[in-house]
Amino acid sequence: MNRKTFRKFLTFTHVLFFSILFSTTAFSQEHTETGEETEEEFKVSEMIMHHVGDSHEWHFATIGHTHITLPLPVIIYSADQGLEVFSSSKFHNESLSYGDYKLDEHDHIVSQSGRKFYDLSITKNVASLFLSAILLVVIFSSIAGAYTKNRGKAPSGIQSFFEPLIVFIRDDVAKPAIAGKDKHGRPKYEKYMPYLLTVFFFIWFNNLLGLMPGGANLTGNIAVTGVLALITLCITLFSSNKYYWQHIFATPGVPKWLLPIMIPVELIGVFTKPFSLMVRLFANITAGHIIILSLLGLIFVAKNIAVSAAIVPFALFMNLIELMVAILQAYIFTLLSAMYIGSAVEGHEDHDDYGH
Template sequence: MRKAMVLFVGLVASVAFASEPAEGEKEDVAGYILHHVSDSRELEIEVPLYDLFGLNHIPIHLPEILVPLKAGGCQKQMTDHGEAIPSLGAGCLDLSITKHTVMMWLAAVLLIGSLLIWSNRDKAKLVPRGTAANLFEMLVLFVRDELAIKNIGKEEGPRYTSYLLTAFFFILFMNLLGLFPWMASATGNIAVTCGLALCTFVMTQVAGIRAAGLGGYLAHLTGGVHWSLWAIMIPVELLGLFTKPFALTIRLFANMLAGHIVIFFLLGLIFMLGHPAVAFVSVPFAIGIYLLELFVAFVQAYVFTMLSALFIGMGVAMGHHAHAEEHGHGEAGHSHDHGKAHMLGS
């Protein structure tokens, strides 16, 4: 709460000390919002109270790493918006460090640090000491018992708990970093959420192949119909495989990006309407959205992890169903499939 108030004191100060635009000049609020929520090749440190000294904007340029795949492939070209780096199709592999890359590294450091500091490494003590350690253990047990075991099963659930825990805390820290001054939410980048969804996609296919075997996995793509309908069912099943990571990608990206856009838009109303009195309405609303974003950060980490566990559980259930059909009984997988259907319905 203290950090939230510090952030918005800075925002109010920026409104108070902002210089009036020149006559005929209009504030580009949309461009300002897109600039702050998009990825960039520099970290920007803005100190509103130092505006009078010309130190309100301090850019930190990040390393630029360009790998030419052919001679002259990474030669920059001048455009109306400045220098443009050639694309991969033009023969240039861009491995430059960006703002969101730094945020992912910082989230990884926080994840490893939390594990080393708050995990109960003393096996002689069954109960960890301290509020933070108990909170950390509560979240770990929640992911293991309520997400992994309930959606995947008692036998296979613990096998995938480590991945689900990593995804949950990694996404949570990336979400929370965007609520601090000078930070950004890497989950507001569709490339980041796509990478996370692809990890779940790979784990889902591995779980299905491990449970059903390669033959059973490929047989599942036919939908169990007559061979004459395979030309229809196989494309449908393949499309169904990729709709799951697509849903994970868009859900996390859209929810995290929308909250930050709403906050900046509410503050931008001060400049769009051109009167400082608007701050008495827009700033309290922005504070409310900010506090809501704290809740959304946890919810979106939970939703991504829950859906990942559900998709992995469906792959495991497919293997149980295949084995049940081979042995001529379906009761073994009936209750497990019923639980999956109940989760999908909820």
């Protein structure tokens, strides 16, 4: 698939996404208006939170009274009951409960008797995570196969779509950020390429999957971005050299009496960097989803289909911006990760003093 058709494909899916979203919510709207229950009023914030949050089932659409959902496995571990695995469809009853467990209004599982348990369920986000993991492994191993097949020749097919991105991450992200050579004379960045490439494509793929119709908001989930930021922190700390720590505990050019202030500040700085990574990705993606959903929600708040004439083009525009944000945030996360790692591994010889 070349770039052009790929873009066309993405645009197409977004148009499709809107038409489906619009039509399904329109159905539910109809249902509210014609239905007997007047208390089922449309709440924009609820709809938005439902869309950006996690869920124990994958809800695709609601047509009339029929919910098209994929029930997902619930996995619960507790000290007394051990491992319990059951389908989330077991919660489909009046009280939304199954045994001791009950779904609360946030779609969280709570214990009715107040027992302590760990919820390791395959939620919508986890399912989407598995899907993206499979996609990543399948796509990139096929590309690797193409590299082995046309060794030394020009790239072809999907390989030539991804090659500029891979080369870009290597030449414009990793190489400038992680300077210097290790003691074997190999460039230092080479060791971190697998992580940087994986994190870039992981975030990008999941950002795009999140924009798909019915997609999960995986990269807009703080748990996911937190884990990614934590891995960056771990890599930074485990590959740090003495100059990195020297920079924290004896910042060059700082008078001795300032050190009691500087050391805590620098130590906090070690953790604020990955924290900012976590929050930036989470906030950007979630905010993007919320903006689009709010725009579409306006139609139902106004209860007037004519409003959509103005809203839909604007929402479409926002969605296109989200497409750009998808790759931009992946790039920013990768670039900043590379820079944090670079600051931890930089040697004394290639140390520069600007900005400190």
